[in-house]
Amino acid sequence: MGELLARAARQQALLDAWEEIHDDARDNARLDVRYEEFERHAARRLAELSDALLTGTWRPHPVNPVRIPKPGGGLRKLAVPTLEDRIVEKAVLAVLDRVVDPELLPWSFAYRRGLGVPDAVRSLLQARDDGAAWVARGDFTGCFDTIPRARVLDRLRDVVPDPELFELVRLLVYRPERGAPSSQVGLHQGSSLSPLLANLYLDVFDRAMPRNDWQVIRYSDDFAVATADRPAAEAALTAAYRAASPLGLQLSPEKCTVSPFTNGVPFLGELLTEGTATRTEASAHGHCVRQ
Secondary structure, eight states: OOHHHHHHHSHHHHHHHHHHHHHHHHHTTOOOHHHHHHHHTHHHHHHHHHHHHHHTOOOOOOBEEEEEEOTTSSEEEEEEOOHHHHHHHHHHHHHHHHHHGGGSOTTBOTTOTTOOHHHHHHHHHHHHHTTOOEEEEEEBTTHHHHSBHHHHHHHHHHHOOOHHHHHHHHHHHTOOBTTSOOOSBOOOBTBTTHHHHHHHHHHHHHHHHHHTTOOOEEETTEEEEEESSHHHHHHHHHHHHHHHGGGTOOBOGGGOEEEETTTOEEETTEEEOTTSOOOOOOOSSOTTOOO
16 A cells, blocks of 8 residues: 555545635535535445445546636536545645645645645746836736647656556546536546646646746746847747747637736736835745745
């Protein structure tokens, strides 16, 4: 039995995951009969779930397609796991996060404990204060829906020293959507593991850019590269297209721009200009702290 899988499959780890999911649903007024039924038999069901994981007999269930309104209009498609699957995912995530996070570059700011949008914005403003005048901006077209499953798992295998935990993640990644054929691409939006796996896969992009002399500030699939002038920003955007292609990903042409701070640079919901105050507070995550 692999050590990492044994940690994720402990009854206490599963109980912690269940309580987190339950508390989140209660706080967001999403408790329903599924939670009530599970809670009545939680001790027994978590013990059975632990045994199934430890013996390698547990199998995930198909995810359920759900569509929710987007703030700007239209619908976002989610693939929501069953309650039992979500408990397993949370327990696995707690273990994997400590393995994967140290592999990521310090300029990847999404889905990481102690980091967030303010840290990404601060990093771009610091680049401006260090002399950058232009910014190349872009994001990936349908990032979560187009990441090749086999290739993200290859990347995970490189950093996870536990074949049995890896196999469990593989089963979760390849769950079919209920009523749909199996697919070789896409991370389920609705799975708590998907953000971590997307970060790990896009870390390849982050590392390819510095080899071409460009440092990427990335928040999920949204990135910025600060440069001295417009030609350099255009060259950075060209390099980003080249770095994305081998990953099987495409950049969104309508969202790829070059802008000077004099006109304002839109980034993560803010317009950053020459006069935007630099945020100097220290990050809670810390670039030297490993979880």
